[in-house]
Amino acid sequence: MPVADSATSSPDAPEPVHGESSLDQPLTLNGVAASIDDLRALEAQARRVVESARRYLPDLPFLGDNKPPAAEKPAAPRDPQTERPAKAPVADAPQAPVIKATASDLARLFANNFDRLDSDGDGFVSEAEIDRAMASSKFKGVDALLVDVLKRHRRELQSLSNDEWGPETNGVSRADMKEFEALCRSGSKVELVQDVDKTLQRAQQSLDRATCREAFSNPANPLESIKPEAIIQGRIQDSSFLAALASLAKNNPQAVAGMIKDNGVNGSGDRTYTVTFPGDPDHPLTVTAPTDAELGRYASATKYGAWPAILEKAFGAYSGDTTVHQDALEESIRSRKAMRALNTGGVDIDFISFTNDDELDQKMWQAMLDKVPVTARISHEFGSLFGLADDRTDDAGLPCGQEYSVLAYDSKTKTVTLRNPRGYGEPVNKDGTVRDGKNDGVFTMTLDEFQKNFTEVAYGQV
């Protein structure tokens, strides 16, 4: 690859995101021709290396990238005197859910479900068996929480008891779970036990939120349910899809309603939906309703209904061939693919540092007029992969490596209203409080601030 050298360049070099507004034109990096796709491939490759290193060296503190719990807190702003992060704010963190299962319940839940999880009867609950359970509507409530924990922590759990020849790879056994139970009983603050508790809490929080499992809370008038706040990103990095969907929900809810057809309940007792993406009307996809385990891990359902989770599952099925459809979106899909699916006329992507004020103003204004989705992306901070940067923008403390929805643009005041698809995480003051007083992920910025914080902007095309 022509840009391989950039991976070894100095950590305090600026992030290598220079380019023209057309992504198809060649870029020059350190005097070497490279396309932005090369850079992205390189970035993805580096992330995979770190992921696999983390698997073998889980305690290394410098492998700080991509920890979901960190994203839950508002940014720690820098003290202008010391240039160090100020005291960490906690005020607007999401509410803790009522706990219905903790790590100490895991062994019991595992024993209760072992026979139906271990479908081939070899004594191990394998990755494939966990995926089948994730996609099955038969695992409900606390049993679905168990499946979410197995999905996220299988590697650590299967290694607890050395009951396989060679490396522990077959899956989680009863002996492994017995070791986990012993860890819970030991009372010491074992990291795995704490991580399992976090996973259970987050999944429980998602299920508690999923009060309406129909596509739309009012089937007679779906438009009532199609609001950006119905979209809450789960534990995978698919913000480019969910941010585009939230922007479309705001700018053209009718287009969202038109994608989903409810087919009723099939012979196996599962409700199915046929989804047709506007950008590819010849390839509709039929998916079953998201399961409890899926709603615990991926996009939520809310009081507005399950339409975001249904569309995410269908976009997963559209994007790859995985037992759990949403897993196809794990390889951070980019604006281009999600926007192409959601728009009839494709997408136009601009690098903000190479776009002047007038062009930005004009394109934002036109997009709102056309009622197309607009998303804005912040690239990871260079060095964040190795724990050398906090991965938040210097200006407003916004989380990096994330795609945001543009919900509105006011060309008179030149202000942009944006939303983080996680439903939290927005600009903060020096003392760490959220600037607009409400950490709901929705915030307004001047065009000037927008240019300082964001890397690229993608406009849907009609």
Ligand SMILES: [Ca+2]
């Ligand atoms: Ca098995």
Ligand SMILES: [Ca+2]
């Ligand atoms: Ca084992």
Ligand SMILES: [Ca+2]
């Ligand atoms: Ca807000």
